[in-house]
Amino acid sequence: MVSEKKFKISINDRTCKRCGICIAFCPKKVFSSENGKPVVVNLDACTKCKLCELRCPDYAIVVGGEEDEQ
Amino acid sequence: MGERMEIRLSGSGGQGLILAGIILAEAAILDGKNAVQSQSYGPEARGGASRAEVIISESSIDYPKVTKPDILLALTEEALMKYKDNLKPDGVIIIDSSIKKPELPVKIISLPIIETAQNRTGKVIVANIVALGALTTATKIVSKESTEKAVMDRVPKGTEELNKKALYSGFELGESL
Amino acid sequence: MRKELEKYFRTEKLPHIWCPGCSHGILTGAVVRAIDNLKLDQKKICIVSGIGCSSRAPGYLNFYTLHTTHGRALAFATGIKLANPDLKVIVLTGDGDCAAIGGNHFIHAARRNIDITTIVFNNSIYGMTSGQYSPMTPKGSYATTAPYGNIDRNFDLCKLAQSAGATYVARGTVYHIPQLIKIIEKALQHKGFSLVDAVSICPTYFGRKNKMGSPVKMMEFIRDVSIPIKSAEKLSKEELAGKILIGEFYEEQAPEYTEEYAKVIEKSQEGD
């Protein structure tokens, strides 16, 4: 699925411990679980509230586009 | 070794004998001698029989405690009873005149120390300084000049005149012998 | 990890040792974000911890960091702060570390109102030693040393801190993370002893022993039982049973210890 959004949500597989918190508490249900691993399935719905990033115990998620990464 | 003199100052806690011991030791140092001062600590120092010890010597002092005093000062009967034995054969005991003179095989000098403090300064609290003055002139263990300087260096600010009066009264007591 | 935060971490030490879903990682992230939001001078920050899961946090953080003995973080921190008041001193501690073995240091650091921010990673359990009850374990909960249910009454650390003399006291949770970051920011800006009781989750020990399910379920539980202080005022004692009160409890400007000691130095040198 090609997103209209100009930003991405990156998930670091190396540090993610698959606790499921990001999936469960995203207000817009942006994530889905693939054997416990979060995958972005609905980027269009993302409002960049960044709660997933703030609540990730393993600093594995970054919500943001290029403008955020500069 | 030479000239090691052991002095024990005894009385009840609160009579200021530890301060008197410190001043005596400082006077000895001013005289150019060595001195060690020690004292009883703890509950004993607050009531009951209390003591301060001073050792004065021309040479260095090894063992720092008094074993056989040359001079014993006792301001209370209780202290006298506790410490009266063990003096050197040529030792001397100075007691306050309020204490009944005991029969002992050493020289005993009875002086109205506490009374003098009361009558001459109006303050019993300086009996320790009166005693120090009397001991200084009676035994000549330290010089009068050094004792006076040591007293003035140690006593609290504002009490210099009172203590000087007490010391001079004590000097007179010792010299009257 | 977000690029601008990387400088605050010893990234080569990650991933950290905490279990999946352990929210100590969330709390450590919150501390770093608060520091970043305030743009504090990284080279002026010293982070001190005691012993336990919480106390591993400083090892991942790129500041002057000190991992001390069990319960003693505040004692070491007090020495650091008094010796060098220019340092911003932050203590990261756990509920057992702070409230049990370190309880005495805690109340006295609060009493002195020394400028230290203490953040308690409060997961209601001794995690590092595998699940014994702490002074913050709710009465009736289970732990490896409370196999028949915990009969100890638990501390309210915020009340304890306030009555001991702390001048900033607040509680947040790992669920209410934006609010918690704000609270930590306020604590860091406060001059004096500040306490943040940060309610955390331990899925591995507290969760399993108390059949609370996954980290997600535990987060949901915290969400459901937390009440802002303002709303709590209208509730009865019965209605408040089992609830976690969150928000800012107390704030006061009072003489700070190291500033008071600076005056002692001045006074001692008068007339020299």
Add this chain to the structure above:
Amino acid sequence: MSSKARLMQGNEACVEGAIAAGMRFYAGYPITPSTEIAELSAEMLPKVGGKFIQMEDEIASMGAVIGASLTGLKAMTATSGPGFSLKQENIGFASLTEVPCVIVNVQRGGPSTGLPTLPAQGDVMQARWGTHGDHPIIVLSPSYVKEVYELTIRAFNLSEKYRVPCILLMDEVVAHMREKVELPDPSTIKIINRKKPDPSIVNYEPYRDYDGDGIPPMASFGEGIPFHVTGLIHDVTGFPSTNAKVTEALITRLMKKIYDNLDDIVDYECISVEDAETVIISFGSTARSVLRAVHLMRQEGHKIGMIRLKTIWPFAYKAIQNLSSAVKNLIVAEMNFGQLVETVRASAGGRFEVSGLNKFNGELITPDEVIAKVKEVMGRA
């Protein structure tokens, strides 16, 4: 400043020495018979811009001292038996993390609350092995008030030089007695400060032995180089490790930095040992009783000598090994049930008869008791 003789208490000399050595931080908790050290530190430290704090307990005092030292200040605490026991946890921390600090223990009668106002030397082994695990430590013991001053300075110097906690093991007698002391001109006092990292070092590792002398240079919190300190076994970077080789290397280095420098650290005084048949080993105030006994017995023609230990740990093995074979008996005089005597016995390796003169009733061993013991031992030979 000209030196001037004055009457000074042992505890007072300790504070004077500490400040001369550069002490700028003191944390403590009141306990007899060490309290004057805290009182005087509280008065004197702010005058030189230093800091004093009375902590909530002994454990906290030791923690605060280590914290202060990590910021670069020379720090000290003082205590007595029960408090010394409480400090042991963090003394271990300072040993492992190599944070310089000075701990004064004015020994009193024990165990437990024991005899708070009376002397003892019952903490000889606690000073060496009080904290758990293998660890380095240096322990000094003064016999004279003047020596309290000198050894307090030396305690700071050794602690800074070797990055090791240094214990000044006093006893109630030497702590509370007042004695004539002439303080030296401060400009003549040798002061040693901890080695700092060379500014050219990139990526400073706080526990790397850069100079090959076993003593890593020490940065301070607040100086700009972030680093980590932990009470866990750590590698050269300062971060925890459970690797067997790392562990072995660390403990070995910690011990070797002391045992490779015995000649620098160990100090003792030999008196009349050249032709002695009986040698008495002693330390602290007990050594003064022994000294008197030696003088008195020499006057009577007895071949008696003494070794007065100023460094107790590491032990003066050489002092025992260097004794001539003319020596028949060693007596260890100490105010305890027999602690240092076991180490002396081990050092003697069967070359000499070793016996203990022990007193543990709250009173100083007297010269007469020393003489009686010597005569008893000589009678046996």
